[in-house]
Amino acid sequence: MTNLRINGQVHSVEATNDTPLLWVLRDLLGLTGTKFGCGIAQCGACTVHIDGNAVRSCLLPIGSIQDRAITTIEAIGDTPEGARVQKAWLDLEVVQCGYCQSGQVMAAAALLKSTPHPDDADIDAAMAGNICRCGTYVRIRAAIKQAAGAS
Amino acid sequence: MNASCNSLDAAGSRREFLKVSVAAGGGLLLGFALPRAHAAEHAESALPPFAPDAFIRIDRNGAVTLIMSQVEMGQGIYTSISQILADELDVDFSRVVVEAAPPNDALYTNGALGFQVTGGSTSIRVFWMPMRKAGASARAMLVEAAAATWRVDPGSCRTANSEVIHEPSGRRLSYGALVDRAARSTPPKDPTLKARKDFQLIGTPARRLDSPDKVNGRAIFGIDAMPAGVKFATLRASPVFGGKVAHVDEAGARDVPGVRQVIVLDDLVAVVGDHMWAAKKGLDALQISWDEGLNAAVSSEQLFNEIRAASDRDGVVAKSVGDIGKALSSNKIEATYHVPFLAHAPMEPMNCTVHVRPDACEIWVGNQVITRTQAVAAKITGLPLGKVLVHNHLIGGGFGRRLEVDGIAKAVRIAQKVDGPVKIVWTREEDIQQAMYRPLYFDRLAAVLADGKITAWRHRIVGSSILARFAPPAFVNGMDSDAVDGAIDFPYDVPNIHVDYVRQEPTAIPTCFWRGVGPTHNIFVIESFVDELAHRAGKDPVQFRLDQLQGAPRLRACLELVAKKAGWGQTLPARVGRGVAAQSVFGSYLATIAEAEVDRNGEVKVRRVVCAVDCGIAVNPDTIAAQIEGGLIFGFTAALHSQITIAKGRVQQNNFNDYRMMRINEAPSIEVHLIQSGEAPGGIGEPGTVAAAPSLANALFAATGVRLRQLPIDRDALAGKKPA
Numbered sequence: 001m002t003n004l005r006i007n008g009q010v011h012s013v014e015a016t017n018d019t020p021l022l023w024v025l026r027d028l029l030g031l032t033g034t035k036f037g038c039g040i041a042q043c044g045a046c047t048v049h050i051d052g053n054a055v056r057s058c059l060l061p062i063g064s065i066q067d068r069a070i071t072t073i074e075a076i077g078d079t080p081e082g083a084r085v086q087k088a089w090l091d092l093e094v095v096q097c098g099y100c101q102s103g104q105v106m107a108a109a110a111l112l113k114s115t116p117h118p119d120d121a122d123i124d125a126a127m128a129g130n131i132c133r134c135g136t137y138v139r140i141r142a143a144i145k146q147a148a149g150a151s
Numbered sequence: 152m153n154a155s156c157n158s159l160d161a162a163g164s165r166r167e168f169l170k171v172s173v174a175a176g177g178g179l180l181l182g183f184a185l186p187r188a189h190a191a192e193h194a195e196s197a198l199p200p201f202a203p204d205a206f207i208r209i210d211r212n213g214a215v216t217l218i219m220s221q222v223e224m225g226q227g228i229y230t231s232i233s234q235i236l237a238d239e240l241d242v243d244f245s246r247v248v249v250e251a252a253p254p255n256d257a258l259y260t261n262g263a264l265g266f267q268v269t270g271g272s273t274s275i276r277v278f279w280m281p282m283r284k285a286g287a288s289a290r291a292m293l294v295e296a297a298a299a300t301w302r303v304d305p306g307s308c309r310t311a312n313s314e315v316i317h318e319p320s321g322r323r324l325s326y327g328a329l330v331d332r333a334a335r336s337t338p339p340k341d342p343t344l345k346a347r348k349d350f351q352l353i354g355t356p357a358r359r360l361d362s363p364d365k366v367n368g369r370a371i372f373g374i375d376a377m378p379a380g381v382k383f384a385t386l387r388a389s390p391v392f393g394g395k396v397a398h399v400d401e402a403g404a405r406d407v408p409g410v411r412q413v414i415v416l417d418d419l420v421a422v423v424g425d426h427m428w429a430a431k432k433g434l435d436a437l438q439i440s441w442d443e444g445l446n447a448a449v450s451s452e453q454l455f456n457e458i459r460a461a462s463d464r465d466g467v468v469a470k471s472v473g474d475i476g477k478a479l480s481s482n483k484i485e486a487t488y489h490v491p492f493l494a495h496a497p498m499e500p501m502n503c504t505v506h507v508r509p510d511a512c513e514i515w516v517g518n519q520v521i522t523r524t525q526a527v528a529a530k531i532t533g534l535p536l537g538k539v540l541v542h543n544h545l546i547g548g549g550f551g552r553r554l555e556v557d558g559i560a561k562a563v564r565i566a567q568k569v570d571g572p573v574k575i576v577w578t579r580e581e582d583i584q585q586a587m588y589r590p591l592y593f594d595r596l597a598a599v600l601a602d603g604k605i606t607a608w609r610h611r612i613v614g615s616s617i618l619a620r621f622a623p624p625a626f627v628n629g630m631d632s633d634a635v636d637g638a639i640d641f642p643y644d645v646p647n648i649h650v651d652y653v654r655q656e657p658t659a660i661p662t663c664f665w666r667g668v669g670p671t672h673n674i675f676v677i678e679s680f681v682d683e684l685a686h687r688a689g690k691d692p693v694q695f696r697l698d699q700l701q702g703a704p705r706l707r708a709c710l711e712l713v714a715k716k717a718g719w720g721q722t723l724p725a726r727v728g729r730g731v732a733a734q735s736v737f738g739s740y741l742a743t744i745a746e747a748e749v750d751r752n753g754e755v756k757v758r759r760v761v762c763a764v765d766c767g768i769a770v771n772p773d774t775i776a777a778q779i780e781g782g783l784i785f786g787f788t789a790a791l792h793s794q795i796t797i798a799k800g801r802v803q804q805n806n807f808n809d810y811r812m813m814r815i816n817e818a819p820s821i822e823v824h825l826i827q828s829g830e831a832p833g834g835i836g837e838p839g840t841v842a843a844a845p846s847l848a849n850a851l852f853a854a855t856g857v858r859l860r861q862l863p864i865d866r867d868a869l870a871g872k873k874p875a
Contacts, residue, residue, distance in 0.1 A: 016408050019428045027383050027426035032375035033368020035547075036427070037498050038579040042807040045498055073368035086366045093358070093773055096781055097225030098365030099498040099547030105366055124816035131807060133498045133548050134225045135784025137818035139777070 002062050006031070007075035017063025022046045024062055025072060033073035033102050037131070044130030047103040047110075048072050054110035054126075073102040081112040081147075088147035096134035104130050108144050117148050207236060207289050213313055213327030215242045220252045220259035220267060221274040222519055223361055224546035224553070225781070226836045227774035228274050230359045232282055234770055238352040239286025239345060241310035242326065249360060251543045254521040264622070269519045270554050270664065272737040272834025275770055279832050287342035289333075296332035297324045347768070347829060356773035361545065373544040374502040376515030378572040381504060382411060384565060385430045385576055388419040388585045391443040391800035392659040396420060403436030413437065414568045421565045427576055446659035446800040454657045454797065455489070458593040462487070462613045466651030467629040469612075470639040473647030478599060478607030484687060485597045488676040488860045491794035492657075493589035493665055494582075494802075496810060499547020501558040501577040501586075505566035511538045512563065513572070517546035519553045527556045531563045550785070551664035554621070555587055583810055584802040588795055589665030590615035591657055592634075594676045603688045604699055605681075607647040610638050612673065615662040616654045629654060636669030637736045637841070638677065642706050643699040659800060666785055667840040670736040675790075675862065678732040678845035683858060692731050692849065693719050705765045706735050708826060709742035713763035716824055717744040726750070727758070730849025732842050739766035739833030740826075743783075745819075745846035749854045753866030757787055757819040757847060762839070764823060767830035775835050776823040782839020783821060788813040790844040790862055 004011050004024065013024050025031040025048070034057060037045030041056040048057045049071040076082030085108045088094075095101050104127070111118055111126035118126065123144055132140070208216040217236050223229040229249045237244050252259045252267070259267040262277045290310055297315035298305035301322060308317050313326045364370040389395060399420055401413045409429025414421040422433035504515040505528075512532050518524045521543045528539045546553055562575040577585070592614035599607040618633050619626035630652060638650045656662075665671065685695035693714045700707040710733050713719075723729065727748045734741050746759040762779050769775050792811035796803045804810040848859050857868055857875050868875040 015426065015428070019426070023426045023428040026375075027428075030377055031368075032371070032377065035498070036374065036500065036576065038807050039431075040579070040806055040808065043498065043812075077367055089366045090358075090362055093356075093362060093777065095225075095359065095362045095365045096227070096777060097498070097546060097548045098361065098370055099372060101365050102368050128814045128816045131498065131812045131814060133496065133550075133785070133812065135781035135788075135813070135818070136777070137784060137813075137815040138780050138821050140815060141818075 003067075004062060004065060004070060005067055006070045007072060013062070015062060018061045021048065021057040021060045021062050021065065021070070025057065031072055031074055035099055035102055037100065037103070042131075043100070044103040044107060045100050047106040047130065049076070049106060049110055052110065052113055054107045056129075073106060076106060076109050079109065082109040084147040084150050085109045085112065085143070088143040088150070092139050092143045092146060094136050094139040094143050096136055100130060100132045104132065104140055108140070108147065111144065112148060118144060207240065207285055209289070209326050209330050211327050211330055213246070213325050214248060215240070215246060215313065215326070216248045216250055218250050218252050220261070221278065222251065222269045222517070222521070222543060222546055222549075224269070224517070224519070224549040226274075226778060227359055227771060228269070229361055230357060231275060231770045231774055232278060233360060234352040234355070234357050235279065235282040236286045238350055239283045240290050242313045244352055244357060246313070247360070254525040254541050256522045267520070267522045268554065269549070270551065271668065272836040272838070275832045276738050276834050279770075283344050284342055287344050288338045291339045291342045292333040292336050293326055293329050295336050296329040300324065300329070300332065353770055354768065354772070357771055359774070370545055372499050372547045373504070373515060373517035374499055374547065374576060376504045376542065376544065376574065378504065378506060378513070378515065381572040381574050382423050382425065382569065383427045383430050383576065384414075384421050384423040384569070384573050385427060385434055385578055385581070386419050386421040386561065386565065387434055387439065387581060388561070389441050389443070390584065391441065391447050392449075392661070393446045394418070394444045394800070395442045397440045397442040400438035403438065404433035407433040407436055412569065414565055416564055419561060421575065423569055423573055431578065443800060449659045449800045450798050451796045454591060454660070457658070458489070458591055458613055458655050461653050461655035462593050462595050462611060464653050466611055466613070466653040468649070468651050469630060469635040470648060470650040472649075473607075475607060475609055475647050475649035478647035479597055479609060482599050483597050484600065484684065485595070486680055486683060486860060488594040488596065488679065490592050490672050490675065490862045491796070492591050492660065493789055493793050494586050494795050494804070494810060495548070495550040495552035495665060496583060496807075496812070497548025497550055497552055500579055500582040501552070502575060503559050503562035504572060504574040505562050506572035507532055507563065507566045507569075510534075511540065513540045513542070514559070514563075515542045515544065516559065517544040517553065518556070518559065519546070519549050520556065523556045524559050527560050528563045531560060532567065550666040551668070552586065555663050557587060557661070579806045583804055583806065587661040587663035590617065590662040592672045596676065596680045598680065598684055600684055600688050603690055603695070605643060605645045605684055608641060608643075608645045609649045610641075610677065611651050611653065612638060613653040613655050615656050617662055617664055617668075619654070621663070633664070633669040635673070637673035637734065638669075640735055641677065642703040642733065642735050643681070643696070644702050645699065660797065666782070667837040670734065670837070670841045671786065671844070674732065674734045674736065674841045675844040675848065678734070679848050679858075679860065682730065682849045682852065686852075691720070696731070696733055700733070703735060705740045706733055706742065709733065709740050709763040709765055712824055712826065713742040713744050713761055716763065716822065717746075717761040719744060726854050728850045728853025728855070730846045730851070730853055732845035732849065734838065734841055736841060737834030737838055738831075739764065739835060739838050741838050741842050743842035743846040745843075745850045747847055747850040747854060749851060749869050751870060753868070753870030753872070755791060755851065755864060755866070755869065757817070759820050760846070761822045762824065762842060763826060764838070765826040765828050766833040766835050767828050768832050769825055770832055772825055775825060778835045779823045779839040780821045782837060782841075783843045784813055784818060786840040786843025787819075787847060790847050790864060791817070792863055794863055
């Protein structure tokens with residue numbers, strides 16, 4: 001039994017320590033907003049926050065997390081950066097299929113927390129790990145700038 | 152928004168429902184008919200010629216539900232179709248609810264393709280007029296009901312925001328209050344449609360209905376389905392196409408905590424567990440030996456040699472104008488082009504959740520061909536169609552991959568061995584290696600120039616026929632109309648044109664549609680070769696095209712606009728070039744200018760792209776811009792990075808580490824300029840993808856003088872380290 005602090009609530013889960021957080025969130029806890037894309041931390045669809053930092057949950061063993069705070073897409077709107085990112089995403093109609101967008105929103109929210117006014121290079125560095133197959137990159141960049149401007 | 156649907160009714164019983172009647176929940180149900188242009192060619196041709204196809208539902212409380220025959224996979228179709236319906240209906244758009252249609256070819260046929268399918272950039276083209284008529288018809292019935300209630304002339308009433316208003320007396324009735332009376336009236340045969348100037352939603356950048364739930368994790372895709380008691384499984388099929396399981400040692404898997412079951416079928420192995428990690432670990436712990444069969448030696452080199460050899464055969468003539476033999480008799484300029492196999496790699500890996508019971512089968516999936524999903528499950532389980540319940544979902548990227556039901560078939564076969572519902576999720580590696588692929592194509596071109604113009608054009612296309620498998624009745628006399636799509640629409644004023652097609656199926660490798668289908672390949676080849684000819688003629692590539700587009704005024708206007716907006720002709724730094732491409736495919740006209748920079752190592756940076764689009768009436772201009780932006784990036788990804796290669800009968804690529812995607816740091820700035828038009832709407836999901844490779848390849852030539860006649864781009868050739 002492992003205790004995980006997710007979105008402010010402690011969950012006890014029955015899974016081995018090597019189980020990646022992604023599958024605990026999705027399959028055991030029903031938090032399906034966090035997505036599976038590649039399983040090798042190459043696409044960013046599974047991005048969550050651990051103590052406010054963006055982390056790929058597909059390679060993060062639950063045994064390594066201890067009592068650090070896990071935030072998922074379902075609760076990111078409760079943070080100021082998350083709310084601003086979500087609003088900018090809607091204002092600029094970033095979304096197409098939407099499958100990668102949970103991860104994009106999480107990565108962007110973490111970027112704005114650490115770098116409230118990112119330039120293009122900051123955006124490239126923070127967001128290049130998140131693939132969007134629909135190709136919404138032009139709008140993601142614009143939305144991050146808009147969200148930063150709203151701070 | 153959870154786009155799920157239910158129908159255990161057999162197709163026939165559902166149809167009865169369609170006559171205008173009071174719906175079970177109380178309210179007005181309205182069906183409408185679509186013209187079915189190619190229906191007779193399809194196996195479902197026994198359908199009546201004007202079968203009703205979709206619904207508007209208005210409840211007594213005024214809630215408007217629009218039932219979507221077309222699936223939402225990012226193209227914004229739920230919103231665009233809703234705009235059309237809601238505009239003609241005059242309903243409050245903020246209160247519209249959409250619902251995915253159940254599987255039913257009789258009701259939801261795509262008139263261009265003959266069954267219930269979302270693809271080929273057809274949705275708006277096909278459903279534009281029927282949706283308007285449906286909206287207008289329902290509106291007329293509501294007006295009639297209100298007029299009868301008030302005993303006034305319907306002509307003295309108008310509608311707005313889900314209300315009928317009697318202007319002279321100021322009386323108002325909400326649609327909800329009118330549904331019972333409206334349901335008893337007869338739908339008008341030929342309802343009056345709004346004039347274009349009266350559109351309130353059509354032509355506006357209405358907010359996407361699906362966006363809010365996609366930024367907060369609430370949207371439910373197929374992979375998110377969680378029926379009670381669901382188990383989780385993953386699978387491995389023979390790495391060699393067509394191979395079989397020889398032996399499985401299950402011992403290792405049984406020791407993995409959370410593993411429940413190992414399933415061995417003739418061509419695949421699956422492990423079921425309490426969660427995906429247990430299933431995956433279990434699968435990795437199995438010792439599987441394969442009987443690789445006949446395809447164990449197939450290689451990319453062999454397939455390329457076969458397709459090149461096939462290009463020497465005469466093809467089936469797709470288009471012939473003038474006297475090509477005579478026109479090509481001297482000063483012929485020739486080139487060959489080829490493009491690779493491609494995987495779709497949608498961000499949502501292939502998946503399907505299935506519950507097979509003795510008397511029924513229930514499926515949760517996101518798929519572009521929901522009736523085929525139902526049919527394949529019925530066939531495998533032996534159940535009648537009406538006992539296969541399909542919940543269709545939002546799709547996390549289709550691009551043609553989800554036009555196929557190979558994954559559904561595998562999932563149902565696995566689920567037959569499982570007691571209870573099971574969610575089968577492909578690993579990314581399995582998704583890429585056990586896919587169906589955009590075909591390899593090989594093209595031979597020949598042309599003659601005289602006085603700076605093309606006087607003869609011959610184009611031979613060699614490749615797999617997807618249509619022959621996907622829609623056999625559409626494959627007529629050896630001609631695949633998709634394989635030559637774009638090529639037979641050659642837009643330039645050339646007196647002698649000859650296009651033919653040679654079918655060459657690649658040994659062992661399954662092929663299927665991929666975003667942009669035929670035109671993605673053909674326009675790359677055509678616009679690259681036209682560019683070669685412009686340079687041979689010593690002409691500016693834009694002017695060379697303009698000079699020969701007298702017969703294509705809409706395309707010509709796009710080209711003029713894009714040249715102006717891009718600043719064509721400006722001086723550029725060294726190793727930066729601009730390339731142009733023009734196309735008229737999917738009922739839309741595009742001219743595109745890409746600007747790219749090439750470093751000394753041949754690395755390419757696409758810097759800026761400008762696109763001028765005439766897609767007729769723009770239902771949602773913002774969605775159109777988004778589709779062009781995304782489509783271009785999809786196409787640049789392929790041109791810059793993508794190819795599936797085969798060795799020892801296996802796909803060599805694994806995951807995003809070696810099947811690369813364009814990332815944000817590589818993405819260019821993109822400007823989309825829409826030309827105002829009153830023409831019927833064109834398709835827009837695929838044209839952007841089509842424009843990418845030719846505009847880029849022509850830009851790379853301008854930057855380096857190196858002509859690339861194959862994809863993906865060859866960086867060594869661009870660096871001058873080897874010939875192209």
